Amino acid sequence: MSVRSEAGRVAAVAWKDLTAERRSKANFNAVLFLAALMLLMFGFALGPDTATLRTAAAGIVWLTVLFSGTLAFHRSYQVELERGALETLLLYPGGRSSIFLGKLLANLAFVLLVEAVLIPLATVLYDVPVGRVTWMLAVVVFLGTFGFVTLGTFYASMASRSRAREVLLPLLLFPMLVPVLVAAVEATAALLGGDLMAESGRWVRLLVAFDVIFLGAAIVAFGAVIEE
Amino acid sequence: MVAEGIAKRFGRRWALRGASFRAEPGSVQAVMGPNGSGKTTLLRIVSTSLRPTRGSGFIFGHDLLRDADLIRGDVGVLYHAAGVYGDLTARENLEFARRMWGGAVAASVDAALERVGLTHAAADRAAGFSSGMTRRLALARLIMRPPRLLLLDEPYASFDAAGIELVHEIVRETAARDGIVLISTHDAERSAVVVDGVLRLKDGRVVPEEAPGLDPVRLAVEGAL
Numbered sequence: 001m002s003v004r005s006e007a008g009r010v011a012a013v014a015w016k017d018l019t020a021e022r023r024s025k026a027n028f029n030a031v032l033f034l035a036a037l038m039l040l041m042f043g044f045a046l047g048p049d050t051a052t053l054r055t056a057a058a059g060i061v062w063l064t065v066l067f068s069g070t071l072a073f074h075r076s077y078q079v080e081l082e083r084g085a086l087e088t089l090l091l092y093p094g095g096r097s098s099i100f101l102g103k104l105l106a107n108l109a110f111v112l113l114v115e116a117v118l119i120p121l122a123t124v125l126y127d128v129p130v131g132r133v134t135w136m137l138a139v140v141v142f143l144g145t146f147g148f149v150t151l152g153t154f155y156a157s158m159a160s161r162s163r164a165r166e167v168l169l170p171l172l173l174f175p176m177l178v179p180v181l182v183a184a185v186e187a188t189a190a191l192l193g194g195d196l197m198a199e200s201g202r203w204v205r206l207l208v209a210f211d212v213i214f215l216g217a218a219i220v221a222f223g224a225v226i227e228e
Numbered sequence: 229m230v231a232e233g234i235a236k237r238f239g240r241r242w243a244l245r246g247a248s249f250r251a252e253p254g255s256v257q258a259v260m261g262p263n264g265s266g267k268t269t270l271l272r273i274v275s276t277s278l279r280p281t282r283g284s285g286f287i288f289g290h291d292l293l294r295d296a297d298l299i300r301g302d303v304g305v306l307y308h309a310a311g312v313y314g315d316l317t318a319r320e321n322l323e324f325a326r327r328m329w330g331g332a333v334a335a336s337v338d339a340a341l342e343r344v345g346l347t348h349a350a351a352d353r354a355a356g357f358s359s360g361m362t363r364r365l366a367l368a369r370l371i372m373r374p375p376r377l378l379l380l381d382e383p384y385a386s387f388d389a390a391g392i393e394l395v396h397e398i399v400r401e402t403a404a405r406d407g408i409v410l411i412s413t414h415d416a417e418r419s420a421v422v423v424d425g426v427l428r429l430k431d432g433r434v435v436p437e438e439a440p441g442l443d444p445v446r447l448a449v450e451g452a453l
Contacts (some may be wrong), residue, residue: 008330009327019315083314087309087311091275093297095297162351
């Protein structure tokens with residue numbers, strides 16, 4: 001199979017998932033609503049002290065993305081199971097990795113879109129100034145999200161065959177996400193704090209390493225995981 | 229197609245216990261047997277969707293286990309679940325299939341929709357389709373890219389008379405191209421007009437034909453008894 005035809009299949013799967021989501025909008029609205037609610041609830045739990053809210057903002061935003069984004073991964077495979085579509089999908093010629101990469105792209109676009117609303121909302125709610133570090137913050141958000149979505153898409157495929165998939169996915173996913181979560185929170189916190197110790201660069205390099213390792217491992221293992 | 233001792237276990241239950249059979253190019257075989265005899269499992273193994281627990285097989289010269297990727301490109305299926313996406317329109321479902329095949333199709337999306345009688349519903353979401361329309365959409369996929377190995381699981385369910393005739397046309401066309409067709413069905417009477425052999429399963433094993441050229445209707449009646 002040529003790289004061009006595999007790329008075409010990746011694009012087709014991503015297009016199909018995003019078109020289905022655009023039509024229903026059910027998942028996006030639910031995820032966005034949950035994320036906004038979580039930001040508010042964390043704010044109430046921490047109290048009105050601005051300094052406390054600013055200090056905790058990086059961790060809260062990443063945890064909110066993590067918990068709410070997990071819903072998106074469920075939906076990604078649910079559409080394949082509803083009318084026996086997964087069986088047909090697996091019978092198309094070509095590598096199984098194109099299915100994984102297509103779903104990864106669609107989920108990445110979905111979570112980034114949620115973050116595009118969520119992060120500005122968080123900066124207002126928690127009074128966090130990001131003006132000077134906006135672009136560097138965008139890089140950190142992208143790298144952290146990429147690692148999160150890579151693992152989420154992979155483990156959702158593993159959990160999709162299970163009857164207890166809603167419970168199984170967080171149990172499988174969250175422990176594996178700890179390195180990405182720590183690196184993303186530390187890099188974000190360093191940037192929001194002015195990056196006085198120039199720490200963010202180290203965490204960003206670590207995020208890149210995690211992303212590369214997780215993506216490679218997921219591509220290799222996906223074929224075995226998705227088959228019954 | 230040659231299958232030797234194909235067995236499949238789900239947990240502690242054996243769905244197939246060692247099915248062996250041959251199917252020649254150009255032949256149409258009905259796979260018959262009572263509920264739970266392993267018909268659907270056999271079709272899914274032959275399609276490469278499932279890996280057998282034991283056994284081996286060759287399809288068009290390819291090893292069923294080692295060359296599953298090569299076999300997959302020759303397979304077309306119509307299962308009870310049509311494998312369509314409800315949030316996509318009929319046209320989008322077929323367009324997606326065309327892109328997944330890398331654009332290599334024998335019939336255009338519009339031609340396939342016309343042949344299955346869904347031109348009027350091309351822009352409608354499949355979620356609103358009746359069961360018969362959904363299965364016609366699945367048939368359109370088979371028309372767009374005619375397979376060498378056609379696997380039909382209870383193909384007459386939800387179809388009206390015209391739909392059944394369409395299924396038979398696709399079966400005859402596949403056989404005429406030296407393809408192989410396996411039809412899992414309980415409807416011996418309907419399938420008798422296209423099948424030229426019966427593969428009868430009982431308790432996960434193929435029951436040998438007693439004599440060549442047996443009437444599939446009679447075999448099915450015996451199987452049901």
